Amino acid sequence: MVAILTYHHIAEPCQEKAGAGLYVSPSEFAAQMNFLKVRGFSVVTLDDIREHLLGRNSLAPTSVAITFDDGYQDVYENAFPVLRENGFTATVFLIVKRLKEEKPGYLSLNQTKEMLSSGICFGSHTLTHPRLTRLPEDEQYREIEGSKKELQEMLDTPVHWFSYPYGNFNQLTIKKVQQAGYRGAVSAIRDNRLRPAELYYLPRVMVMPGISIKKFNYYFSYYYHLVHWWKNLRRWKI
Template sequence: MRFKMTKTVAALNRERLRAVVFALIAIGLLFQSSCATLEVALKKAEKSLWQEKPPEPLQFQSDEYIVYRLQEGETPVTLAERFLGDEKRSWVIEEANEDIEFRENQVIIIPLKEENKGGLAIDGYQAVPILSYHHFAENCESHLCISASVFDQQMRYLKNNGYRVITMRELLGFMQYRHAIPKRSIIITIDDGYRSAYDIAYPVLKKYGFTATLFIYTDYVGVSKSAITWDQLREMEVDGFEVGSHTISHCDLTKKMTGEQYQDYLARIKREIFDSKQIIDKELRQDTFCFAYPYSRYNASVLNLCEQAGYKIGVTVDRGGNAFFKDPLVLDRNQILKSYMYAFMANLKTFNKFSLK
């Protein structure tokens, strides 16, 4: 009887032990489940925190400027088209954010108003160099000829050093105090109408995203294999190049012929000035507004006739830059005659110091 009772107590103890073990296991499983649930919750919260809506790109806007946070793939060109209405005004955004890398989440300034239309500063004023070329070849002997390799080197220098090639039309707007232009603006011109302007200079200029103004004398167009053609000029105009007059025959407009009376002289130079414009206007379907004086020679009669003909800009080969207040009918140009880079660089001055204090 005692043995039976002892066995029963032992059985009960085993059952109690088993129950305690099961309870501990259940509690452990419950705790483990709670920890797993907490961990999942934390991960969800962390993920939600990182997936919060990114900052709005438009940080601030007034009538004068925008503070903007760049989004992926945005560039000064796309921003200029969106906010300034013209992708060609990307320089406005670039100059307002000098030394800033355009990358995602970078905050930049976008000016909305024209500033400093005349390029004036307290220590001086902006000047626009106009570079004058004539002929190009693979190898040159004439001082008016620039080799293809040297021309490429010069254009690469302009591109790598922040110079911006503008058009005569843009220069005219600047000189009429209608709009600002880039700080390091220059203009490239090519005189006479040699075929090399199309064969050599044109591809190089396109390579660097530049344009030029060609001054042609109409008697020379298409007369030989060394002369540019009207079709080539039309092609270049489609790419943003401009064409101006260099008279009909490239004569010295200030010089009377032997035995020529003054009235006959005036009539002759009037034909050179007026008729060349009419020929170019008809061939290229444009209103020619710029004129280059052959041999850089002009006088009061020539200037008067140019104005009557409707030219807005006249260029010489007197050295120097052009401020907005310069007479637009007698602009300076720098002839590029030597192949040395230091000589080329000396023609690129875009700011004249002049203290206004």
């Protein structure tokens, strides 16, 4: 079982605001990381998963990659210390314009560089977080390829992974991600079993707020896979 977890905010959920579903509390997050540690999960990078899918390496039977979308500041404040304590790596997908403009609530360049030097990886989540399939081809490519280039310059490190805003993509978007030279991409399709054919729209497990550790454990089960395999057939038709 190789799964990729999706998080957004690690902060106390604010019920009144839209997007409360994107908040996992710091104590829940710490308990979940502790669960991975105690249960002996191997926390791997997306590159490790890619090599595994291409048959070039083998991973521990229970391996998991941790991802964060959007690059919120609370990831630095509340997730990064826990990751470091446990010796876990993760990948944060940044909205490059927000990093560049140092927008409040988002990671700053200094924080990003500090995380990078502690083994956290960074990927692109486009320049401006649009619904890519609604854009003309050249604008899509600018969001996909332009964000890679800018991020590489700002971080002074190669950027190999891409995350689709809103999980929104089609065949053309995939093609553009491949043309831009990414090694792979993650989607909002839910599954905890990965296939090589899905390298450019890898499914993930979205961690919902307020869940018990028992529910967190379920995220790695074969039953979760079956439930979502069935849902995905109908929803994504891929």
